[in-house]
Amino acid sequence: MLQNVLLPLLALVAKARGIDYTGYVNVFTGTQSGGNDFPGVARPFSMVKLGPDLLNNATDSYSGYHHIGNFSGFSMMHEQGTGGAPKYGTVSQLPLVGNITNPLSNITVGRAVADQGSVGYYKSQTTENVTIELASTSHAGMYQYTFPVSSPSNNVLIDMSHVLPSFRGQGLGQGYAGGHFSIMEDGHYEASGIYNNGWNRSPNWTIYSCGYFNITPTAAHAYIGAAAGSNNLVQNSGSATSTSSDVYIGGLYTFNTSIVSSRVGISWISNERACQNFEKEIPRASSFSTVVSNTKDIWNSQILSKIKTTSTNTTNLELLYTSLYFMHLLPTNQTGENPGWTSSEPYYSDIYTLWDLFRCSTALLHVLQSVVYEEYIRSMIDIWRFDGYLPDARSSNYNGRTQGGSNADNVLADAYVKGVQGQINWEDGYAAMVKNAEVTPLNTDPDPMAPDSSTKEGRGALPDWLAYGFITPTYSRAASRAVDYAYNDFSLYQVAKGLGKDDDAAKYLNRSRNWRNHWNTDLQSIGYSGFIIPRNLSNFIENDPLTDTGYWSDPYYEASSWEYSWGDIHDMRKLADWMGGPDTFFSRLETMFTIGADPNNPGGIIFDSTNEPTFNVPYLYNFIGRDDRSVYQSRKVAKTYNTGVSGLPGNSDAGAMQTWLLWNMIGLYPVTGQTTFLIHSPWFESLTINLSNGKTLQITSTGGDGNGDTDYYVQSLKVNREDWTQNWLTWNDVFENGGTMHFVLGAELTQWATGDLPPSPATEPITCRQLSKEH
Known part of the structure; x- marks a missing residue:
């Protein structure tokens, strides 16, 4: 009504x-x-x-x-x-x-x-x-x-x-x-x-x-x-x-x-x-x-004029501009309104939460609002200076609650590798990240829902992570936090490497592989082997990977082992290998979209479009050269969004859902902490993004229906007017100085991407053969 x-x-x-x-x-x-x-x-x-x-x-x-x-x-x-x-x-x-x-x-x-x-x-x-x-x-x-x-x-x-x-x-x-x-x-x-x-x-x-x-x-x-x-x-x-x-x-x-x-x-x-x-x-x-x-x-x-299109499809225009609107309501710019300390730095609060936002939202904020984004990074570093820790979440001028890892690390790393400088003090930024990685936050006010360690800031389960390279059930959310901590350590590796801190870089690269210590190769579920699960000092603690999702006090936070096992995208080649190679990797991804975890919901599927831990899953086909399935699966999810009062598949989470949709419309998926963007397929015949530096990224397509509903498979692609054969590109290719992408779309499945697969920088170099790109 x-x-x-x-x-x-x-x-x-x-x-x-x-x-x-x-x-x-x-x-x-x-x-x-x-x-x-x-x-x-x-x-x-x-x-x-x-x-x-x-x-x-x-x-x-x-x-x-x-x-x-x-x-x-x-x-x-x-x-x-x-x-x-x-x-x-x-x-x-x-x-x-x-x-x-x-x-x-x-x-x-x-x-x-x-x-x-x-x-x-x-x-x-x-x-x-x-x-x-x-x-x-x-x-x-x-x-x-x-x-x-x-x-x-x-x-x-x-x-x-x-x-x-x-x-x-x-x-x-x-x-x-x-x-x-x-x-x-x-x-x-x-x-x-x-x-x-x-x-x-x-x-x-x-x-x-x-x-x-x-x-x-x-x-x-x-x-x-x-x-x-x-x-x-x-x-x-x-x-x-x-x-x-x-x-x-x-x-x-x-x-x-x-x-x-x-x-x-x-x-x-x-x-x-x-x-x-x-x-x-x-x-x-x-x-x-x-x-x-x-x-x-x-x-x-x-805000809204940052993205322009020639489309006349009212439904898609409403989705585009409504999503842009809602993603720009938070965080709150409180510069000049900080009661906690005196500083000349910008101040942003109402960060809810980087666990939700680091995968899609902060990367798009960087593209559309470069000045705000730089201020946002400076503000988080200033919060560390005066409050002691970077925020994973913050409201009413107070950090908390941290659901998983110290995901401000991922946001800072993403800014760093994409060359964000301005007035950012990156030595301070890196010191703030090291604080997260090395110093356990005090648990002075135990959270009744997870009293084992601080949920205010930092990494509460750090003692186990440092001592064992994994997290025991001494700590709640042990399995899901291990996935997050590995990602966070990869972010430290990226910044340490860029700052010339070689010893630190080697240490954090090795630590970013510690998710592997939670991988039980023998655990099986509906015909597949190998899952991220809890463990103690002597053995794994087996659960049903389909139904082991939990909340604050449980081994997994808001997703199951089936879902969290895809989480460490920086080590994806190792994950594909441990899953059994490209064929099994492909089959397992398909199963995410065809098999239900709940026997009482026969129409349901494992993939959960309502929550952030699986935001990346529809796009992971790119890592085995099957970007056509990335297009198909992600488009199928995206088309469940609408502009009605129930138009979101789940909680907006301060615009996280809206930014996932916007990236799908653009035809790219950001890999946070790297310069990589996975290519799928744009919705519109013409889309121009104002990059806030006087440059633009213009994305055009021919051969599709112009609405992103049919004929959306990529037949060929030119980037900056040159033939492009990779199903990924980097920040430098189209965002740093602007650029063009021209897609030819159609109904046929075409193996257009014959070049190198997306990088998996935490995976040890392969010396004998490249991972097969064939399903």
Whole structure:
């Protein structure tokens, strides 16, 4: 029943300021069925993500939004596409009608009609017949309320105790720990709230806010009261303060006019900064429509116009630009808003999480937003300088939770091997990586879901990794963490080699092969032998590789042995050899897409398109020269995406799903930590990517259907106008200085790629023969 407010396609024409690509963005895509996309208003990487918070039958609303339920507020801070547990839902307003006698009693109000939204604009209507319209900038938001004309009293509640709750029973529910609310002499309010916990288990953090209404209220009061809203007392001073989670703080403004607007700024630093933020970004004379229009312009000029196509297929255009939109909501650029330390370096938070993002998202961010990407790398190194470790995840200025390895290592290595320099101090960057690889993080606050080692940062299972070259069941997620740690060590090898640290390079290259110590050649599953499994000091611990998927306390995290056994792409030639050679490697890949792991789900398959550990699997055929199957299997998965409310196959994970889809549309797959990109097949007849350095990559194709639906097998390829016979290329070939790729596509399976296979740099050199490229 959701309704997306889009510009009519007929209006999608070249205007004085350029093409309006925002008309192709459906902000409600992936907001249901576990996608957790945030449909509210935001600018790229902005601190403010203003949208509704809804309560629905004790169901977690991770981004605040739910398609059914009651409004508990409209808050300034959210995260995009996250799971685990909700975060933020802070700095909230809620419009109410009538005489409000108990404002701090967790009031909710129903939804009257389906919400509407487009880029930069959001609209809701409550069952009290109040219309709420939202717009935002990077550090401020604008509320526009239209109350019923017949209402005797129109109110706006500001409740400092408001957060997004969690009902999953995992101990990750956010807490309120106090705050203050002050009504100033000119009628504006200044407030702060103290909060804690959420998916990253952070300790207390404070956010400041400053709000102005456009008209003078008939009454304005600050409130203080016991938890659950009982025995509220109006403070005659117009100010209320609490340092207790049991004492709620807030304010209530009452108006006798039907149209009211509110401008609110936020800051991690102070109320003064919060006021400055909205005065700078939404000055008093700003109209609501101007804020909306400016946001659209920013999305068009800075983000959506980075990729252009001549396609007229509306479905694919909506997929393209909607995916671009959602991948640019996180991380949050908090430069100048870091309460933890003083530094001239950029500062980015809300990294959720590099376990999800390192395979596809950070590589595409590098391509599309080179300035932001460099700042992002510098920020992570600065976090190490002052907090002690690189973040694998971070929110509310606090590292955590680390699901697997120290995957910031992979992100830094990817930037390094692709020549990212700018103002990055790579000696510091490498030192931060070495800290992850050599120093076990303290477990000062054990995670109830995995108390054996720190989940805050670093590599909690490092003692076993250093002592034995594998991880015993002393540590949770032992098998899956071994896969991650091997990948992380390969990343250290790449940077050490580039910096001329030869001894370190040799050490970390050897350590990157330690996944092999978890490989049980004898374990069989549905006719195949050899799997990554747990082990102790004397023997392997056998599980059923089809069904051994787990969670925080288990040997595998969110995927099975069948899935994790493909994980160490830097050593793929060794993996193919140990699986039994190219024929068995091929057959085993095919089995991923034909056999189900769950006997109760006969239509299911082992490959899980909803989760990141198998993002690379559809493309691994390239390593045995069967790129035609990479095209087929990946396209089959990609075509399950759509722009409906259930259009994502799984949780967005801060845009990870969207970036996997975008790479499929482009026709490449990035191998993080290397300069390698695996070639499959593009969707469009023409696609131009602005590389942010004045260069472009132009990808064209002939012979296909122009929509990526049929006739998508590669017949031949020219790269930079030269015949290309490898099913892979490097960063230097088409991204460093721009380039062209021209595909001839068709329905026939053609062995066009007769050149060398993709590199497997951790595999020992083969001296007697090359791995066969024939199936």
